[in-house]
Amino acid sequence: xxQDELKKAVxxxxxxxxxxxxxxxxxxxxxxxxxIDELARIQHRIRGAVASSEASRxxxxxxxxxxFDLDKVDAxxxxxxxxxxxxxxxxxxxxxxxxxxxxxxxxxxAAKFVCIADGSKLVAVLGQFPLPVxxxxxxxxxxxxQLAAIGGGTPVLREGFVTDNGNLIxxxxxxxxxxxxxxxxxxxxxxxxxxxxxxxQRPADVCLLATAxxxxxxxxx
Numbered sequence: 001x002x003q004d005e006l007k008k009a010v011x012x013x014x015x016x017x018x019x020x021x022x023x024x025x026x027x028x029x030x031x032x033x034x035x036i037d038e039l040a041r042i043q044h045r046i047r048g049a050v051a052s053s054e055a056s057r058x059x060x061x062x063x064x065x066x067x068f069d070l071d072k073v074d075a076x077x078x079x080x081x082x083x084x085x086x087x088x089x090x091x092x093x094x095x096x097x098x099x100x101x102x103x104x105x106x107x108x109x110a111a112k113f114v115c116i117a118d119g120s121k122l123v124a125v126l127g128q129f130p131l132p133v134x135x136x137x138x139x140x141x142x143x144x145x146q147l148a149a150i151g152g153g154t155p156v157l158r159e160g161f162v163t164d165n166g167n168l169i170x171x172x173x174x175x176x177x178x179x180x181x182x183x184x185x186x187x188x189x190x191x192x193x194x195x196x197x198x199x200x201q202r203p204a205d206v207c208l209l210a211t212a213x214x215x216x217x218x219x220x221x
Contacts, residue, residue, distance in 0.1 A: 004034075006118040006210035011035040013208045013215040017114050019077040020045050023068060025106040026060060027081020028053040028099035031116050035080050036060055050076060052106045053099035054164050070106060079110035083117050083204075084129040084197070090115065090204040090220045091180045095132030095197030098163050104195050107202055115204035119211040122218075127175035130156070132197040135168045139192020146190045147172055150183075167194055 001009070011034035018024055026036060026049045036056065039049070040063035048066030050073055051057035060067050081103060083092040092115065094100055107113050131153070135143045140157070147155040147170065158169040177183055180200035187196040207218040 001212055003118055003120075007031045007034045008038070010116040010118065010208045010210035010215050011038045014080045014114055014116050015039070015042060017078050017080070017112065017206070018042075018046060021047055022077050023047050023050060023073055025050045025076045025079030025081075025110045026052065026056050027079070027103055027106075028056050029082045029097045031082030031118070032056060032080070033059060035116060036063065036065075039063070039065060050106055052081065052103040053097070055097075055099075070109065073109075076106065076110040078112050078114060079107050080114045080116060081107070083115050083121050083199075085123050085126050086115055086117055086121050086204065086207055087123055087126055087180075088218075088220075090207050090218065091126065092199040092204060093126050093129050093131055093197050094199055095134075095169070096129070098132065098158070098161055098169055100132055100197045101134050101163070101165060101195040104199065104202070107199065112206070113202070113204045115207040117207060117209055119209055122209060126177040126180055126198070127153075130171035130173040131175055131177075132158075133170045133172060133187060134163055134165070134194040134196070135170050136192050136194060137168055140168055140170070143190055143192045144170060147187070150186065152176065165194065
């Protein structure tokens with residue numbers, strides 16, 4: 001199976017986690033786009049969606065799926081999103097598409113977080129994928145210095161990119177993350193950081209992993 005076929009297979013599998021008549025949280029990125037396309041086929045089953053980015057909002061609306069603002073929603077039974085990396089504890093690096101802050105917010109509200117990914121995203125140690133950090137523009141220099149001081153990685157500005165929140169992204173390259181929860185908290189304490197792409201304090205509840213032998217269901221060790 002090609003990577004696109006794997007993404008479509010895992011997106012279809014995620015439909016089983018939907019709660020009929022309720023709102024579903026929807027992530028951002030190529031795998032999330034596959035889920036949105038699958039969602040369009042059974043949209044009569046759901047009330048609508050909350051999108052984690054403007055790109056996902058547009059794709060949902062393009063399929064005729066109602067999109068709700070999060071602050072108008074009391075509860076989200078399920079949030080479905082991809083990952084750039086995920087480990088056996090279902091901790092993730094996310095934010096390759098730059099939507100990490102909104103993704104974190106929707107994930108925090110959702111009762112269940114279902115991660116959908118192809119097998120290449122499962123890693124023993126997080127950090128080979130650069131860790132995105134969303135930064136308020138005036139704090140860029142300060143944040144880069146503080147990230148460099150943490151050690152183990154090289155902070156690089158994502159050139160020509162602005163988040164949906166009007167901020168910048170610094171990608172920290174070359175990390176080997178053995179304590180994701182502690183590093184997530186430490187980076188978030190840097191003044192000027194909005195959020196970072198470690199999803200360790202709120203990991204996935206379930207990971208649907210697409211492999212050549214079918215979709216595997218993983219839960220945290």
